[in-house]
Amino acid sequence: MKLTWLGHSCVLLSGSKKVLIDPFIDGGSVTGTQPDIVAVTHGHYDHLGEAVALGKTTVASTEIAKYLKTKGVPAEGMGIGGTILVDGVSFTMTPALHSSSVEDGGAILYGGLAAGYVVGMDGVRVYHAGDTALFSDMKLIGDLYHPDVALLPIGGRYTMGVAEAMIAANFIGAKTVIPIHYNTFERIAADPEIFRKSIERTTDMNVSVLQPGGSVEIKS
Numbered sequence: 001m002k003l004t005w006l007g008h009s010c011v012l013l014s015g016s017k018k019v020l021i022d023p024f025i026d027g028g029s030v031t032g033t034q035p036d037i038v039a040v041t042h043g044h045y046d047h048l049g050e051a052v053a054l055g056k057t058t059v060a061s062t063e064i065a066k067y068l069k070t071k072g073v074p075a076e077g078m079g080i081g082g083t084i085l086v087d088g089v090s091f092t093m094t095p096a097l098h099s100s101s102v103e104d105g106g107a108i109l110y111g112g113l114a115a116g117y118v119v120g121m122d123g124v125r126v127y128h129a130g131d132t133a134l135f136s137d138m139k140l141i142g143d144l145y146h147p148d149v150a151l152l153p154i155g156g157r158y159t160m161g162v163a164e165a166m167i168a169a170n171f172i173g174a175k176t177v178i179p180i181h182y183n184t185f186e187r188i189a190a191d192p193e194i195f196r197k198s199i200e201r202t203t204d205m206n207v208s209v210l211q212p213g214g215s216v217e218i219k220s
């Protein structure tokens with residue numbers, strides 16, 4: 001499976017299907033990626049992004065799925081702790097310590113709980129943490145699902161920063177860790193090289209620091 005970080009929290013998984021998680025990039029569009037399935041971690045604009053414009057089957061919280069259906073998007077609603085299979089791709093919704101709401105025409109709509117996902121495709125499991133603080137039940141995500149790669153926010157302010165994400169990486173124990181949700185805006189400035197060096201000096205894990213648009217091949 002090829003994993004491409006398009007920027008911010010947006011990741012494209014390309015295998016037997018194309019799965020696009022959190023379809024937002026700053027100052028651009030991801031509609032050209034033509035995914036088969038979209039997954040949205042929570043309702044904030046920098047994650048819900050272009051889900052409506054894409055119009056593909058979209059995995060989301062039951063609340064966001066209902067919102068998307070009112071916009072004509074064929075959504076698959078689910079809840080934290082559950083697993084669903086969509087076109088042979090498995091989605092397990094994991095907890096995230098964060099908020100979730102959808103802004104629509106100046107109104108703020110309840111988005112259910114913020115979440116992350118473990119996506120299973122072609123024998124590979126990818127954990128996308130979404131926006132979250134550090135929480136010790138991340139250990140359970142490692143124990144239960146043994147993800148091959150963990151995508152962790154490091155930008156601070158709204159999520160974990162570098163120090164917290166280092167502990168998160170240890171809790172989860174994936175072979176490969178990829179930092180996300182940093183340097184998109186000044187408010188979430190972070191140095192991914194400090195993150196990489198600190199983890200690689202103290203653990204057996206590898207950190208792939210990608211440029212927006214950059215890819216890595218993930219093996220099980």
Ligand code: NI
Nearest residue numbers: 044098131158
């Ligand atoms: Ni958020």
Ligand code: MN
Nearest residue numbers: 044046131158
């Ligand atoms: Mn965010």
